[in-house]
Amino acid sequence: MKRLTLLALALVLSGGVAIADTIKIGVVGPFSGPAAQQGRNFQAGIDAWLALNGNKIGNDTIEIVYRDLPTADPAKSAALTRDLIVGEGVRYLAGYYYTPDAMAAAPILVEGNVPMVVFNAATSAIMNASPYVVRTSFTTWQTSTPMAAVARERGIKKAITVVTDYGPGVDAESAFVKGFKDAGGEIVASVRMPMNTNDFSPIMQRIKDSGAEAVFAFLPSGPATLGFMKAFAENGLKKAGITLLAPGDLTQESDLPALGDSALGTLTTFHYAVSHDSPENKAFVAAASKAIGDPASLTFPAVGAYDGMYVISKMIEATKGKQDAKAAVEAVKGLSWISPRGPVTIDPQNRHITQNIYLREVASENGKSINKEIRTFEKQGDPGWKAP
Template identity: 70%
Template sequence: MRAGALALAGVCGLGGSAFADTIKVGIIGPFSGPFALQGKNFQAGAEAWLAQNGKTVAGHDIELVYRDLPTANPQQARALAQELIVRDKVQYLGGVYFTPDAMAITPLLKQGNVPLVIFNAATSAIMTSSPLAVRTSFTLSQTTTPLGKAAVERGVKKFVSVVTDYGPGVDAEAAFKKAITAAGGEVVESIRMPLNTTEFSPIMQRVRDAGAEGVFAFLPSGPPTLGFVKAFSDTGLKKAGVKLFAPGDLTQESDLPALGEAADGLITSFHYAVSHDSEINKRFVAAADKAIGAPDLLSFPAVGAYDGMFVIAKMIAATGGKQDAEKAVEAVKGLAWESPRGPVKIDPETRHITQTIYLREVAKDAQGRWINKEIASVPDQKDSGLTK
């Protein structure tokens, strides 16, 4: 208890921290373990932004300080954030792949006088846990909502919902049920899986037994999504004509070569595809590919980090390099810019990001590579899952 009290006192003592020539940004993410690719994408996106814009903002050098959090671990997330604030004296925090980790960090923000810019964690409620959190990623309710109409337009009305049982999965399940019901369909069974689920055959049997025409699924991108999509194909559901719909977490670009025909034709909705056709995205992909070291590794967390660094740079400029978390966050409310994903804006009331959500289909491009081909767009989508 004594050590914990001293550490907390150290956090509180940072409230008056002043002008610094070098401004440190602490980035927490999975840089090792089963989700290491997502951490590499955080790093690639952040360093791509620095490569394109320079490492100096308003006369202050930016230094990135990385901390590894291999899997969801709220206690460790809090400890790492506290270490970054107290020992490393960072003025900004960024990253965070899993929602439980973000929820563990937000209570430190006010005491430490530090904003948190979320590069990935996608539960709507994170924004209600601290006024000093800002999102440059997406929410599951935001990316899921367009799927209801898309499914019914393709003649699929009877669904089984399968989600990982934590914040984003619950949000995705609720958003899909609402969207499919509004479009004239129904969810006949809802299945929630533990976060560490790796065996999906029993779940596929439940889908078969339910007589569903379609499956809606959400799992966090990484080994689970790769395994789920393969199981859907290998157990014969795809061949039997059952359709799989999902937010884009299930078809991140780094998995598509391994998924191949198993993912062919899969319909997803998401905020970003590496193949998005714009000049700013082409420049971003080139810089991020160079940072990550191989083109087949780039995926959506990179754009959250890239835009996160843009937002942090605006905060630094607005505060003149001084440590003032409230002023920093206030400065980016309503901020709008052209991202590699398209036009985006920080909602001034919720601090969520407003953006275009794209309907995509897994297909081959002209060079024979598997991509998430954008086939429709839904502009100006706000988070729809925030409860006040």
């Protein structure tokens, strides 16, 4: 018996027998507080992937370790990230809803030998913060640039921009302004709002007084976007003939019932709609709806998490479960697959996701408001990324 035990040990050490291991994935996101719904979507996307694929990769078992970050808090993000790496021994990090939180965590990755897969944070500059960052969400440059072309094609000559004053908002403003001006349009004013803005009446008055035919708006999805959309309707801007243009954060599916008919006709450009018509999306929506419990709460962060889990699974396969952040990231550069959102690729140069961006119109189908895809901008990279 002793000889058999020694023989088994020798086979293990020589690579003859694979050792099963538990691989922890640390997920940082807003699981409480005003943006808790977005954290629930992170979890729904993860749970959907596990339901459809299982929790094993080879002989290894995946374990998800969650950490709550209710609001943007870079110092706490860094602390939670260190705790996950040192205290929990996670080999992969994921989530990160707000840009400041992802930026604060990025410098820790090389030291910890851990890759980070960003499920949401949308500033282009995140990809230059560490070579170990991969993104499966979007950037606001990516989702906003096509809207400038749409505006000009529809005859809009003068526009005002209104954005939240932080990384993604500035990126969205820059993307729209560049595209709109390049196409011969005029920006009559640009307004940047503090992140804690919740009274939008003065903003609506500035839009009315600007003489613009359209407003391009960006706010981080959550209570603020719902408040902005309601203020737009209640202050009569739509009746005054001012067109609202935005990336899809402003019409996330979970807000559409509360907005009602006031949102109908709103144009957005985005990487995903729950109504996207494909077999992959139908399977995803069914699994994610079951996971979240309330299908009406399902929205875009779930697909970033779902695809993020796919990327992490490929990292684990490539490294055979070993902790090697550099090899894990190298393995997914150029990775392509069919996501619930459509065909996607991890750009080998900047590790950001190349994907279709869809022009959507809020429409009513079968008594329910949806983001109806009416045009596709194929294979969109990140126009805001600049090589370091």
